Amino acid sequence: MxxxxxxxxxxxxxxxxxxxxxxxxxxxxxxxxxxxxxxxxxxxxxxxxxxxxxxxxxxxxxxxxxxxxxxxxxxxxxxxxxxxxxxxxxxxxxxxxxxxxxxxxxxxxxxxxxxxxxxxxxxxxxxxxxxxxxxxxxxxxxxxxxxxxxxxxxxxxxxxxxxxxxxxxxxxxxxxxxxxxxxxxxxxxxHRAESVSMHSVLFPDSIAVVGASRRTDSIGHHILANIQAAGFNGAVHAVNREAMEVLGLPAHARVSEIPGEVDLAVVAVPADEVLEVVADCADAGVKTLLVVSAGFAEAGPDGEDLQRELLATARGAGMRVLGPNSFGVINNHPSVRLNASLAPELPPPGRLGLFAQSGALGIAVLASAARRGLGISVFASAGNRVDVSGNDFMQYWIDDEDTDAVGLYLESMGNPRKFSRIARRLATTKPVIVVKSGVSTYGVPPGHRARTTRVRPEAFDSMLRQAGVIRVENVHQMFDVAQLVVHQPLPQGNRVAIVGNSDALGALTAEACVSWGLEVAHGPVSLPSDATGEQFAEALADAFADADVDSVLTCFIPPLVTQDEEVATAVRDAAIASDKPCLATFLGMRGVLERLSDQRGGGRVEVVPAYAMPEDAVRALAAATRYAEWRARDHGVPVGPVGIDREAASALVDRVLAEAPEGRRLTHQEVTELLAAYGIELWGSVPVRTVEEAVAAANAVGYPVVIKSVAPLMRHQPGLSGIRVDLRSDAQVREAFGALTERLAPLSANTFVVQRMATPGVSCVVRSDEDPLFGPVVSFSIAGPPTDLLGDIGHRIPPLTDVDVSDLISSVKASPMLHGHRGAAPVHRAALADLVARVSVLADNLPEVSSLVLNPVNAQTSGVDVLGAEVVVAPTTRRKDPGRRSLT
Incomplete structure (x- = not known):
């Protein structure tokens, strides 16, 4: 067809x-x-x-x-x-x-x-x-x-x-x-469906390695050998057209010739042979493909075509695909012991789930975890992320009782809206640590399906904070945080005790705490260099027992009298006896790491995480503290403003796009109609070209009035006034019009409107933008220099809760201006929040509204006045998270 x-x-x-x-x-x-x-x-x-x-x-x-x-x-x-x-x-x-x-x-x-x-x-x-x-x-x-x-x-x-x-x-x-x-x-x-779909990846009863070779330098040979060496508990089959047996297993010419079902097919053949293998796997009823083969979208246009056909064939047959160009998957669960990866041996079992996209980074991540002694529950590499992504594994980890924390190394993000809501659900019970360097197209590796984005990097940061995700800058920091959240209880507050045996080290730790927003409530306590083991234990016990302390930081250099191991034992014992987190720094001390862990009841190992420098420990503690605060707080309920007529707004947008298929800026009347459908009143304004028109408009509107320039230039010239306010007579209007014209005409900025005078308040900007990658992004700022010069703008990704809206308003540094700064009357916060909520719902409902700017929004004691608005509508591509279940 x-x-x-x-x-x-x-x-x-x-x-x-x-x-x-x-x-x-x-x-x-x-x-x-x-x-x-x-x-x-x-x-x-x-x-x-x-x-x-x-x-x-x-x-x-x-x-x-x-x-x-x-x-x-x-x-x-x-x-x-x-x-x-x-x-x-x-x-x-x-x-x-x-x-x-x-x-x-x-x-x-x-x-x-x-x-x-x-x-x-x-x-x-x-x-x-x-x-x-x-x-x-x-x-x-x-x-x-x-x-x-x-x-x-x-x-x-x-x-x-x-x-x-x-x-x-x-x-x-x-x-x-x-x-x-x-x-x-x-x-x-x-959630249930996508979590179940990961079961055939992580808990296969049978595996076929396609491309298993007797050549020891081949990828297929390595993967088959790694599966066998790990002690996989299911059936393993080798697929090789030219060999009778590989690594002691009888070789089959194709997957469809293997008797019985195959849950997972590992594909390690040249790229030009993969489609034939996929078709054969489809005939055999394979559930999931793990494609380690390279040479797809990362290799150029021909590879892109091959990758699209791979996905279409697999999905058409009902199969999920991990890869191509994947490093593989590891599951340390004792019932499966799966190492279908290029890692030569299983990492130690533990409670950390790891996801990385590229193979090279997969090697780095696993090696770093091994050096830290961090045990892994599940590791997966998505490669080019043609189908299975970090979102799918997060769905699995939500219910996985063997995983206490999750680390994600993201080189690109294909569906931020879906990532945000899944991560938010996961983060309510388990820490989610993300390494993501940026969101620009420069950071997207070849072969990754990702749309370009127009939003500022701050919007991506806001999305992660909104979802409760801990963002770090590199793998080193990810494992710094993971060591803490996997092995120690979460902090109950930001109050810190510092115990050590060096004044300089204690002061350095305290300074780091202050810079990261932690309060030093106990210490720094500096024991003498000749302190005994009992003195170390006593000082630590006092710190943990202090009711004003939420976390304990210890930092030691080699003592003169006490053995290094004895100090480490004192730290471990004090930490295990408490429900407060403890972090340790030992500079120049030997034999201490082995003493920092202890086997407890139920087979669990409790470990005091050790850091190379105090600053590393403090940064990890600050991240865990912020996460604990987010997790403990009320996350609110989805906003649902009353008085919304979505059908009327959609009809208006459809009418405009029917007239202008490429999209256009709405007229003032159309903007008024669109906003009214969402319960937002836009103040009227009268364009005027002459002084007589200005006087007539003022009388029609009713005194007092303002005259202002609406020229685009005036929005970006904070030192050049384009407005005269509180005009109460025809004479004042004439004088103001003449003065503004004389000043602004040389700049071609003498485009004026007359508007009713609003109650004095704080001028704000509320806007939404439809981004190809993120979908709707809602922003808030205080108008003027905070927006134009300092970039003091907050962002959130709809749908929003009432708490999200409040956080957005409070997120800008200039927000104290809303609360009675320097004796001014505080604004009507609830009315401002209602306006932001209505804009967020409009943005979420209408992707064709590519840009909406309410500026200025006059927030004052009795409410908010929307004095100006601009809206642009345009045809839009389908959102990545369209409100109905879909793999994108």
Whole structure:
């Protein structure tokens, strides 16, 4: 079937999606087309009599050509149908037919062999989003009483379902507006499915190594040898067309010849042979591919084409892909002992999960962890990240009882919105430490699928803080933090005790604490160089017992009397006896690291982390303290301002884009209408060109008034006044207009408006921008020099909670101006927060609003006044996290 045949006029490409099903496999969702007639016939012919009766209320063993033609020809607006496919075969159909302007009847038909995998739930989820965007508010359905599975699909989706039994049929109806409950159900299902899909990567019962060779210098040989050496508990198969056996295993010519199922196929063949291997794995029913082969998108345009075909073939067959160009995967769980990687030996088992994208960095990360004595639960390298990413592994780690903390080395980020919400959920129970150098395209390695971004780097930092992620600058810092959060309790506050035996070292540690925002509440205590072991123990006990202390920092140089090991033992014993975290620095001391760990009950090892320098320890403690504060705080509830008419706003945007397909700046009247749909009142202003027009406008608006220049130049010249305020008479208007014209006309900035005088307050800027990578980004700042000169701008990524909104307003350094700075009256904080919340919802709802700037926003004691606004709308690409389950 050609692309033209498959996509009729009006075909909505943006509705296509790959989704992970309940069993971890992948299905493709797409709109139905007239070319699906034969596929629908085949689908129906494969259904049981019971399923046919449940769907059509009649024993229609064969559908007529007329019926199937009607089913497959839809207008994608009032009549919509989606199909779920695997390997091109239809496994499920969902459809709705509009019966009134705001309601539609919905129906589903799921393949008997795929029932129980959540296909009906996925189709309902996608249809509901499509229908809601088209103005449908309610779904209705007629279901036979014995069709409990379909009834449960509606009931379990998070909607309030009304039921009525009449004439032997159950009539159901429910509003499809997204709710907090329906969103929670969607995200929970996505989490479970994607977590399950990682099970075949991390806990395979059988592995096939394709490209296993007897040549000891080959990648396939190394991986097969590493799998065997680690003591993998499942079945291992070698695939090699030319050998009879490899490393003592009989060799198979292809995966499809291996008896029994293969969960994980490790592909280590030249790039030009990979597609043939993938097709064979699809025939064999392999669940997951680990592609270590290189030569894909990182190698140039031909490799990019090869990589796209690899992904399409794998997903079309329902398989997940880790790689290509992957370093491999390691799982230290005793039930599997998996080392399907290029690492020559398993790292020591432990409680830290690690994810890195490139192979080179994978080697560096594992080597650094080994040097620190940090045990690993799971390690994975995504390579070019064509499919499986850090998001998938975070979904797994949310429920993994063997992982206490997660470290991610990210060279690029393909879906920041999804990363943010998954990381936020993970961080509520486990520390998430991220190494990410930046967000510009310069930092994206060849082969990584990532859109460019226009946002400032501060927006990326804000996203991580919003999600509770600990961001560090390099691998060294990541393991500094990991040593602490894996082995020690989290700090309950920022108060620190410092105990050591060097005045200089104690002072250095204290200075570092102050610079990182930690309060030195005890010490620095400096023991004499000839202190005994008992004195060390006593000083440490006093520090831990101090009620005003949340964490203890110890820093020692070699003592004169006491053995180095005795000091380390005193530190360890004091730390283990307390529920407060302890960090140690030993300069020039020997034999101390072995004394800092102790085997406790339940087989767990408690370790006091040791650092090369006090500054390293303090930086790690500060990061853990900030994370603990975030985790302990109330994260709020999603904002949901009342009085929003999303349909009116969408209609306005659609109308503008119909007139100007490339997009344009909205007129003042259009901006007023758009903002009003979200409960935001834009103050009127009257453009004036002459002094007489200014006087007439002032009388029409009502005194007092202001005259201001709206020339773009004036926004970037803080020292050049373009406004005259509190004008109360015709004479004052004339004088002000003349003075402004005389000053600004030489600069071509004499473009004026007259506006009603607002109550004096603090001038703010609220804006949103639609970014290709991040989606909507909402920003807040105090107008004038803080914005224009100092870049004092806060950013957050919607959807926002009420706490996010409050944090955004408080995040700018100039925020004290809002709270009564130097005797001024404090602004109405709640009204300002409501305005920011409304802008965030507008930005989240309408990706076509590429830029929205409210400037100035006059925040004053009784509320906020939006005195100026500019909006640009433009066609937009599909967001990376579109509000319905999708692998992107």
């Amino acid at each position: 050609t692309a033209t045949q498959a996509r009729p006029a009006g075909y909505p490409t943006e509705w296509e999606a790959d989704v992970v099903l309940r069993d971890g496999s992948v299905a493709h969702i797409r709109p139905i087309t007239p070319n699906d007639v034969d596929a629908v016939h085949r689908f129906h012919a494969g259904q049981s009599d019971e399923s046919i009766y449940m769907r059509f209320f009649a024993p229609l063993r064969k559908l007529s050509d007329r019926d199937v033609t009607r089913f497959t020809n839809v207008d994608y607006h009032d009549r919509v149908a989606l199909v779920a496919t695997v390997r091109g075969d239809i496994i499920g159909i969902g459809r709705y037919d509009r019966i009134t302007p705001t309601s539609a009847e919905v129906a589903f038909n799921i393949s008997d062999s795929y029932q129980g995998r959540g296909i009906g739930s996925v189709l309902l989820e996608h249809l509901a989003v499509i229908a809601w965007e088209a103005g449908v508010q309610e779904f209705t359905a007629e279901v036979l009483p014995q069709n409990r599975k379909m009834i449960s699909v509606f009931a379990d989706a998070g909607y309030e379902v009304a039921r009525r039994f009449e004439d032997g049929v159950v009539s159901l109806s429910f509003r499809i507006q997204p709710t907090e409950r329906s969103e929670a159900v969607r995200l929970s299902r996505e």
